[in-house]
Amino acid sequence: MSKRINLCSGPRNISTALMYSFAQREDTKVFDEPFYAFYLDKTGKEHPGREEVLKAQNHDPQKVLEELLSEAADKPVLFIKNMAHHMSLLDKNLLAGFAHIFLIRDPKEMLTSFIKTIPNPTLRDTAYKEQYEIFSYVKGELGPEPVVIDARELLLNPEPVLSEACKRVGIVFDPAMLSWGKGPIPEDGVWAKYWYDSVHQSTGFDPYKPKNEEVPDHLKGLLEECCFYYEKMFEYAIKAI
Template identity: 30%
Template sequence: MSDSTQATNRVLLWTVNRSLSTVFTKCLSFVDGIQIINEPFNIANCCGPERLRDDGSKMQAIFDAMLAKASTMSSNGYDVSLSSYDWVKKMLEADYPGKQIVFCKDFAFALRERYSLIPEGYHHTFLIRDPRKMYSSAKKLCAKLLQDDSVQYHELPPYLNPPKHAFGELYELYQYVQSHELEKVPIIIDADDLQRHPGSILSQYCEAVGIPYSDDLLEWEAGAGVVDTWQLADILEQANKLEEGGFYDTAFSSTHFFPPSDPPTRDEIDDDLLPVIDKAMVFYDSMYAGRIKP
């Protein structure tokens, strides 16, 4: 590790999908001297040379068609063919001249338990969201991506629904980080807390990981222009612009953190999600108890 790498403050935010992580990342994009890296392990997991596949399924065919369509569009992102797991680790550990902070947001499940590939020199932090909200939102997005409102959650391919349904992988990484002393007391923030008390949660988070905070971070301009400053794969930027994409649209159109909605009741949740949510709540409750409090 070079001297300049050691001098750079590096922060990883590990999370689950549909957790408000993109709007949180957009918010931090306006910190002076910060380099944002967006979901590099997720791209390795679903689109890179070591990607997972579900060949022969209708969902894989639809996903491949969407990616092929996206690949014809222009982008400022890096070539997805580069995204091996080893390449991602090296990219995260690389020097970023002129940047005092490197902030990366990614999904724990995308690491596929390859803990030896966790980059050196990072603070490890975690963002959680009530599983009742998270899985309901994830299924809704997957139905849009796959153009199939009848999709069942257990039918989703492994890059959309990993073996431990994302929350299990997040909890196991959280335990690994502690047990291997990568972070003695990992910072945890809850999405509802962030929405309800953004100033308190964001200021505490920034202080804990060494990111300069000001109340100016609580409001920002609508639009996706800030993405031009991010390090992200071309396919991710392109796919979001498709009609069947749009998974970042709410975050990009945001100007501040909105108050949280109430979680759906069990009667309002699709039956196929209930067993998944019940398992995830055990992990969520355990991490929730150790979260930053408003």
């Protein structure tokens, strides 16, 4: 295995589509949120399919990583899709040896989608703070500089943004990454039936469509907090050409 790539995303983003994109590469083995059971076990959070997830995955992060490396041993590239809040509880030593991609999204667009499921989210629910803390650690302690992909920039022009991201993590862009067949893929987590309907209907990155919904007044303070962390990471984002 020559390259290990870790994707760190927040909720209500296009992280599953990005995982599907990497899954189209013949040289790559992808894994879907392998530390989800560890997170649920550690926090006691109630999520759809909680018991299924707890049964499906090992709860020991070190053993999870060992299993991933073993399963992907015959592929040159390992790609792990992770959620920032899952990663925030990990021993940071597990982050070493990976090229890191941070997938971010405009907080206004994320929140107006997120509140349809969780009406009164907290800052921790949005994972912006956790994502920024991991970004800062990777940037300051691990090197090389982490790659940042903004969802809007990617949807505006998928090929140049993906091509540049691949270049920065040290792999060659593959045009196969731009499309996939409808329906699930074998690598989907057991929670896919609760969350992945839209990506299962897709055949590639959908064109960007601006959202005109407003964040409710009682969440304006939360929006400001999220924007603080988002803007610090957006400064490093690959811009659409």
